[in-house]
Amino acid sequence: RDPKVGLYEPVLALAADTARTWREQTAARRSPDSFVLIAGLCGRTPQACREAAIAKKHGYHAGLLSLGAWARDDDRTVLRHCRAVAREIPLIGFYLQPAVGGRVFSYGFWRAFAEIPQLVAIKIAPFHRYRTIDVVRAVLEAGRDDVALYTGNDDNIIGDLITPFEIEGVSLRIAGGLLGQWAVWTRRAVEMRDELLSVPGIDAVMIGPVDLSISYGVPGDFQHPKMVEAMELIKESCEKHGVAPGTQTRTVALAKFWRDRGMRFLGCSGDTTMLFERAKDLVSQLSMADGAAR
16 A cells, blocks of 8 residues: 555455456356455545545455544544545445454444445444444444445354344344355364355355364374365365365465465465564574674
8 A cells, every 4th residue: 555565456456357267267156246346445535535446446346444544533524534435436334443453433423324325334343242233223223224234243253143133123134244254274174165165155265274284183284195185175175166265374385385286365474473584584694793793
């Protein structure tokens, strides 16, 4: 997003092209309307509107709006911002808990937010029951049966999904968990892969190699034959059911290994690992410099 770096549009374009290619390859197994592209939008109004225009240009259907940049503004000011962004692209609201960059909003904010004509969905992730109910109540009282609600409350996802919310005789259910991603971590999940992957609505599978290697008795040996066989089985089942397979890796070599074997998305390393490796490199350089000086 930093103009000096300029990665926002290239990343969105690449993601959209990759998604369309995958959709074309799996068209025989799914409805053409079952795939939706959602872009993340953030920042103050000029930045968020600019990002919305870029997303729309590349065929994204909606924008998931972060309000992290509005922590100190009043509700009325934030609502003006949301309406401005909604004029650029259909809007998905995002209620994020303060502990990770979000903020608390009043019921009045969500009631007014639900009146935005271009609103299509809200992701609810305040990790707070009453704040979750504020959003559901606002959508119900606004009469917005065209707005889908998704839970991001990791502490209560099952409860959110099975609970019918009823206010004054009108009932509403949360439609799903945003992302629709199923994670394969254990040996038993591998054995049940076809049963699990046949569930409608699963778009992607992320294979977690650490716990999976432990469950196969080869902890940390990510290229052990047992691991390779298990992950190949998952990948083959994904292809059969029209689901995109992916995994997390720790090295570029391992990422290439699984890319060449058909994984559709890959994570490589992690923030703490990268910081640690860079710190080791700096310490090594300083030690060599100190030795040379002596």
